Amino acid sequence: MSRVRILAVVSEIFPLVKTGGLADVAGSLPQALRQHDIEMVTLVPGYPAVKAALGRTEEVLALADLFGGTARVLAARTAGLDLLVLDAPHLFDRPGTPYSAPDGGDWPDNAFRFGALGWTAARIGLGELPGFQPDIVHGHDWQAGLTMAYLAYDGGRCPRTVMTVHNLAYQGQFAAALLGQLRLPPRAYGIEGVEHYGAIGFLKAGLQFADRITTVSPSYAKEIQTADMGFGLDGLLRRRAAVLSGIRNGIDVDVWNPETDTRIASCFGASSLADRLPNKAAVQRRFALRQDPDRLLLGLVGRMVWQKGLDLLADAMPALVKSGAQLAVLGAGEPALEQRLAALANDHRGQVGCIIGYDEDLAHLVQAGADAVLVPSRFEPCGLTQLCAMRYGAIPVASKVGGLADTIIDAEADARDATGLHLFPVTRETLEAALKRTAKLWSAPAKWRAVQANGMRSDVSWTGPAKDYSSLYRSLLAAKN
Numbered sequence: 001m002s003r004v005r006i007l008a009v010v011s012e013i014f015p016l017v018k019t020g021g022l023a024d025v026a027g028s029l030p031q032a033l034r035q036h037d038i039e040m041v042t043l044v045p046g047y048p049a050v051k052a053a054l055g056r057t058e059e060v061l062a063l064a065d066l067f068g069g070t071a072r073v074l075a076a077r078t079a080g081l082d083l084l085v086l087d088a089p090h091l092f093d094r095p096g097t098p099y100s101a102p103d104g105g106d107w108p109d110n111a112f113r114f115g116a117l118g119w120t121a122a123r124i125g126l127g128e129l130p131g132f133q134p135d136i137v138h139g140h141d142w143q144a145g146l147t148m149a150y151l152a153y154d155g156g157r158c159p160r161t162v163m164t165v166h167n168l169a170y171q172g173q174f175a176a177a178l179l180g181q182l183r184l185p186p187r188a189y190g191i192e193g194v195e196h197y198g199a200i201g202f203l204k205a206g207l208q209f210a211d212r213i214t215t216v217s218p219s220y221a222k223e224i225q226t227a228d229m230g231f232g233l234d235g236l237l238r239r240r241a242a243v244l245s246g247i248r249n250g251i252d253v254d255v256w257n258p259e260t261d262t263r264i265a266s267c268f269g270a271s272s273l274a275d276r277l278p279n280k281a282a283v284q285r286r287f288a289l290r291q292d293p294d295r296l297l298l299g300l301v302g303r304m305v306w307q308k309g310l311d312l313l314a315d316a317m318p319a320l321v322k323s324g325a326q327l328a329v330l331g332a333g334e335p336a337l338e339q340r341l342a343a344l345a346n347d348h349r350g351q352v353g354c355i356i357g358y359d360e361d362l363a364h365l366v367q368a369g370a371d372a373v374l375v376p377s378r379f380e381p382c383g384l385t386q387l388c389a390m391r392y393g394a395i396p397v398a399s400k401v402g403g404l405a406d407t408i409i410d411a412e413a414d415a416r417d418a419t420g421l422h423l424f425p426v427t428r429e430t431l432e433a434a435l436k437r438t439a440k441l442w443s444a445p446a447k448w449r450a451v452q453a454n455g456m457r458s459d460v461s462w463t464g465p466a467k468d469y470s471s472l473y474r475s476l477l478a479a480k481n
């Protein structure tokens with residue numbers, strides 16, 4: 001088995017910069033691949049948070065003019081990751097999230113910010129970085145999509161390419177007039193190129209040109225080929241079905257380990273579940289809920305966006321409150337959803353708590369202290385919170401879509417191996433019914449403990465998925481010869 005060298009291209013990476021699960025995947029996959037003799041080096045934008053986290057760096061490439069400014073690529077080894085950091089102050093040296101200003105609006109020059117990421121990735125893929133010739137360039141989500149187009153139009157000796165879709169809802173659509181400024185040739189503007197519904201589609205470009213397409217669960221790989229969940233790209237994905245597959249995500253089981261987690265109030269394991277209780281008490285305290293170890297405590301951690309079904313949860317609040325269960329919600333996102341959840345918490349003080357914000361430590365505590373974790377997503381490419389929940393002994397109550405369908409076994413369908421509860425289709429009514437089933441299970445402690453134990457025993461690690469990525473990379477390289 002020979003060593004494979006991969007250049008990963010991604011817009012966020014844990015623990016340096018994170019807005020969601022993409023960062024977790026980008027941060028943990030390289031380590032999991034090492035045992036398969038795969039060397040993954042990751043190109044990320046040099047946002048202030050990334051540059052601040054770097055120790056020793058070495059300039060390995062200079063770019064005299066990268067869309068309006070000078071830039072360089074810095075090599076660094078940080079937090080166990082081999083990084084190439086695109087240091088382009090005119091594009092990335094800004095406050096806010098990787099994508100938007102502190103006031104919440106997307107940066108108006110995002111086409112150039114992530115065009116620059118793709119352009120640089122293509123230069124490296126084409127061998128311009130001394131001493132590093134990747135066999136494969138692996139791009140993640142729309143921010144990396146143009147990489148594939150730049151490689152294809154260069155005409156040089158291209159490495160093989162893989163494009164992973166973490167969320168088809170975000171596509172990176174920009175004005176057609178930017179074509180030339182993005183250094184794309186006129187012929188790129190067509191259905192066989194980067195054109196998508198009268199604009200330049202970054203994700204479309206990636207899906208059009210990559211040798212292989214993956215997404216983050218087998219079910220989502222099927223769903224995105226349907227008109228309902230294809231977000232306008234289902235036709236292209238159906239055309240490319242032969243090279244499209246789904247590999248479910250794992251979680252970093254060292255970062256998410258209830259036996260050693262320093263972010264929680266009390267460590268515990270499957271054989272010391274009594275030690276879980278101080279975490280429940282801590283969640284009740286943090287969310288200003290009544291202290292009561294016997295009351296069913298539901299938790300939710302996630303981005304407050306339409307995808308995650310928080311409006312359905314808000315609709316179901318009267319039923320939830322009537323059932324007597326408690327709810328602790330941690331999230332941030334769309335202001336209307338934030339306000340709605342915060343108002344409900346205010347109306348039901350002591351029973352419903354809501355903390356608006358992004359708090360990695362508190363996310364761990366909720367997983368460690370909640371009895372069940374809600375994931376009522378309308379669609380979910382994979383989802384990581386249900387995997388964390390299982391590992392931490394919280395029972396996931398989740399929609400039966402995408403990765404949630406693939407990673408949870410419903411208590412009704414297969415009681416012996418059950419790891420959680422499903423709801424489908426995703427509506428207020430089915431969510432209410434799932435909450436009822438959760439309360440019923442809670443009232444049968446032996447059954448509850450069996451489901452909890454199954455979840456804690458489930459393999460939510462990267463071991464299986466890393467093997468699948470390794471096979472994919474190797475079969476792609478073999479197909480070349």
Ligand code: ADP
Pocket residue numbers: 019020021022024301302303330331332357358359360363382383384385386
């Ligand atoms: P998505 O990537 O769609 O946001 P995932 O379930 O794949 O959903 O991953 C979400 C990740 O972000 C998890 O690691 C989760 O713990 C974390 N997360 C989401 N919202 C918050 C928050 N408000 N505070 C802390 N962590 C959060």
Ligand code: GLC
Pocket residue numbers: 020021022025166167216249380381382383384403
């Ligand atoms: C996306 C998806 C989520 C997935 C994550 C990592 O943000 O919404 O389901 O787990 O990417 O792949």
